[in-house]
Amino acid sequence: MISFRRLVSAWAICGAVCxxxxxPSGYAVAQTSAQPAVQARQVQxxxxxxLADIFSRGMDTLTERLNRQGxxxxxxxxxxxxxxxxxxxxxxxxxxxxxxxxxGHSLGADATLQIAQALARSxxxxxxxxxxxxxxxxQVPGNVRHLVNFYQxxxxxKRISPGPGFQGELSNIDLSADTSLSHVTIDxxxxxxxxxxxxxxxxxxxxxxxxLQASKPKPKKPAKPKxxxxxxxxx
Numbered sequence: 169m170i171s172f173r174r175l176v177s178a179w180a181i182c183g184a185v186c187x188x189x190x191x192p193s194g195y196a197v198a199q200t201s202a203q204p205a206v207q208a209r210q211v212q213x214x215x216x217x218x219l220a221d222i223f224s225r226g227m228d229t230l231t232e233r234l235n236r237q238g239x240x241x242x243x244x245x246x247x248x249x250x251x252x253x254x255x256x257x258x259x260x261x262x263x264x265x266x267x268x269x270x271x272g273h274s275l276g277a278d279a280t281l282q283i284a285q286a287l288a289r290s291x292x293x294x295x296x297x298x299x300x301x302x303x304x305x306x307q308v309p310g311n312v313r314h315l316v317n318f319y320q321x322x323x324x325x326k327r328i329s330p331g332p333g334f335q336g337e338l339s340n341i342d343l344s345a346d347t348s349l350s351h352v353t354i355d356x357x358x359x360x361x362x363x364x365x366x367x368x369x370x371x372x373x374x375x376x377x378x379x380l381q382a383s384k385p386k387p388k389k390p391a392k393p394k395x396x397x398x399x400x401x402x403x
Contacts, residue, residue, distance in 0.1 A: 208238030211295075211372055212266040214252050214283075215243040218274030218355075226300075226355030227273055233361060239368075246272065249279035253286040260292050267372055269296045271364065273355035274324065277302030277317075281328075284309050296371055298364050299328065300355045307331030308338055314371050318360055320344045324351045337371075 215231050217224035227243050234241035244252060256268060270280035277299035284294055288309040297308075297315045305326040308315050310333025319325030321344045330338055343349055349357060 209240055210267055211239050211269060211368065212256075213239050213241040213269040213271065213368070214256075215241065216246045216249065216270075216272035216276030216279045217243065218246060218272075218276045221245050223352045224273040224276055224355050226353075226357070226361075227271065227276065229356065230271065230361050230364065234365065237365065240266075244276075246275040246279040249282050250286070253283045256283070257287060257290055257292060260290070268292075268294045269298075269368060270294060271298040271300075272302070273300040274303060274351065276300075278304050278306070281306040281308070284312050287311060295375065296368060298367070300360070301325040301351050302328070305329065308334045308336070310334050312336055313375065314367075315339070316364070316367060317341065318343055318354060320346075320349065320351070320354065322351055 213231075213234050215227040217227050231241045231243040256266075259266060270283055272278070272280040280297045280299060281302070281304075284297060287294065288311040292311060294312045295314065297312055299315070299317045299319070301319050301322070301324050302317070303324055303326065306328050307330065308328060309331050312334065313336040315328065315336065316339045317328045318341050319327065321342070327340045327342075328338065343354065354360070
């Protein structure tokens with residue numbers, strides 16, 4: 169006759185095996201509760217060429233590379249910056265709040281800051297701007313979260329400074345010592361392209377994680393017990 173102790177042990181083993189088959193190591197439960205990472209297609213990258221669209225073909229190369237990696241990237245002449253700013257503003261007003269990244273070379277770099285200034289009037293955020301040897305010493309408006317400025321002291325490139333209300337990250341990277349680069353080749357550097365793509369991946373995921381964390385409901389503090397009122401009266 170099977171003892172009661174052996175019967176209990178058999179049921180315990182059977183239950184453990186069944187649980188492992190349905191939910192091995194609890195991994196599936198942990199996965200479903202985690203927040204998904206941002207998708208590349210949620211990132212809208214607008215790139216801008218410089219003078220006459222002739223000397224900034226590195227922007228076309230970078231656009232193709234971004235699209236191959238799943239991003240939504242388009243390249244324009246610098247003179248089209250106003251139409252791009254309107255498109256971003258209209259999409260934002262409709263609730264299509266893409267993660268906006270702007271990249272430009274020479275006059276195209278100047279165009280990215282012009283867009284930023286225009287969108288700042290409507291408090292539309294820009295996640296990242298990358299400039300390659302812009303020709304004007306712009307100030308970054310407060311709606312920009314990150315700006316990377318690749319430049320050379322070559323008569324064209326200029327440093328960029330924080331403007332009123334700017335509290336983001338500003339990196340001025342002086343490449344004057346790199347003799348392999350010039351104003352007409354800096355936009356074509358595969359090394360710099362790789363840094364730009366790595367920057368997009370890094371800051372988008374970091375800022376998304378921070379946004380998700382901030383959107384979580386905060387636990388309510390327990391209500392303090394009310395002090396008992398002293399009773400007065402005649403005995």
